[in-house]
Amino acid sequence: MGRGLLGEAGSRIAALEARTAAIVTDGHVGPLYAEALAASLQQHGLRVSIITLPPGEATKSYASLERVCDAVLEAKVERGDLVVALGGGVMGDLAGFAAAVVRRGVRLVQVPTTLLSQVDSSVGGKTGINSLHGKNLVGAFHQPSLVLADTALLDTLPIREMRAGYAEVVKYGLIDDPDFFAWCEANWRGVFDGGPERDEAVAQSCRAKAAVVVKDEREDGDRALLNLGHTFGHALERITYYDSARLVHGEGVAIGMCQAFRFSVALGVCPPADAERVEAHLSEAGLPTRLAQVPGGCGTVDELLDAMAQDKKVKGGALTFILVRGIGQSFIARDVPVASVRAFLQDENSTSRP
Numbered sequence: 001m002g003r004g005l006l007g008e009a010g011s012r013i014a015a016l017e018a019r020t021a022a023i024v025t026d027g028h029v030g031p032l033y034a035e036a037l038a039a040s041l042q043q044h045g046l047r048v049s050i051i052t053l054p055p056g057e058a059t060k061s062y063a064s065l066e067r068v069c070d071a072v073l074e075a076k077v078e079r080g081d082l083v084v085a086l087g088g089g090v091m092g093d094l095a096g097f098a099a100a101v102v103r104r105g106v107r108l109v110q111v112p113t114t115l116l117s118q119v120d121s122s123v124g125g126k127t128g129i130n131s132l133h134g135k136n137l138v139g140a141f142h143q144p145s146l147v148l149a150d151t152a153l154l155d156t157l158p159i160r161e162m163r164a165g166y167a168e169v170v171k172y173g174l175i176d177d178p179d180f181f182a183w184c185e186a187n188w189r190g191v192f193d194g195g196p197e198r199d200e201a202v203a204q205s206c207r208a209k210a211a212v213v214v215k216d217e218r219e220d221g222d223r224a225l226l227n228l229g230h231t232f233g234h235a236l237e238r239i240t241y242y243d244s245a246r247l248v249h250g251e252g253v254a255i256g257m258c259q260a261f262r263f264s265v266a267l268g269v270c271p272p273a274d275a276e277r278v279e280a281h282l283s284e285a286g287l288p289t290r291l292a293q294v295p296g297g298c299g300t301v302d303e304l305l306d307a308m309a310q311d312k313k314v315k316g317g318a319l320t321f322i323l324v325r326g327i328g329q330s331f332i333a334r335d336v337p338v339a340s341v342r343a344f345l346q347d348e349n350s351t352s353r354p
């Protein structure tokens, strides 16, 4: 990672010694960077094709997967060759999943262009698409051969995308690093404004994520902690039909993390002051923290519970949540009674309404 790395993409990707690369990008990012990336790969002797899809979460679909797989095969990408995901989390997850299944696995390069994809989704090897039944329910673990994060690309990122990615940065502090959370409280403006704090936030986030994934790649144990806020957040994304105009992933995670804190308070395991501090910081950074802030509403308690029942952490039909004893003290709570989640959501629904 670093500023200006995209200029070195040709030589760094060529070092992987492939002959063909299929760049998978979207209609926002492609026009800005795909031609230049293709040209630099061609200068290093690679044959290159570009596949462009519509931007937005709705593109993480079976239909898009089919399009990408066929285009990658059409480009004659062989097992030693490369799929290059150029874009945010949607492109990374979709192209990564195509790379995992085409010819039962071709190599993958992630070139993340959003804060969220640089600090989270490009690292760790989770790939996949959404189903009507829920978020990321069809996918594979497929580690990238290279992740190339050019932090200068974030200079032109829309503010909403910056905020959404920032939710995942804050998450690392909330999971197990209270000092990093305090650092975020003190330095978040520098992260948004493109000061040296931004590169520090990206680097620290990747270090924190790598430290977890290296010990538990397949989420048999502590990797689930990286899911803090995601049981609630993914349910909201499903209920809003993956419509990015209403809710983007990071916004769902911001609301979800606040809910995880408030739920922990309701269960009597977390001091209320910690939940208030988290909510105050995310609000200050411009993120939503309450169900009432979801444009167009967030569905009924039953709809939310129904969506949560499809969560990948469900075991033997029982819900698993990532809860907290305080800031930086997350833990995996298995067999959480549905009745307690229902009571919490009913309370949230009534207290969230303006």
Ligand SMILES: O=C(O)C(=O)C[C@@H](O)[C@H](O)[C@H](O)COP(=O)(O)O
Pocket: 120, 121, 124, 126, 135, 136, 168, 219, 223, 224, 226, 227, 230, 312
């Ligand atoms: O990498 C992980 O593990 C995470 O849980 C990180 C999450 O922030 C990320 O959104 C991930 O894609 C969610 O994974 P899922 O298994 O809940 O779909």
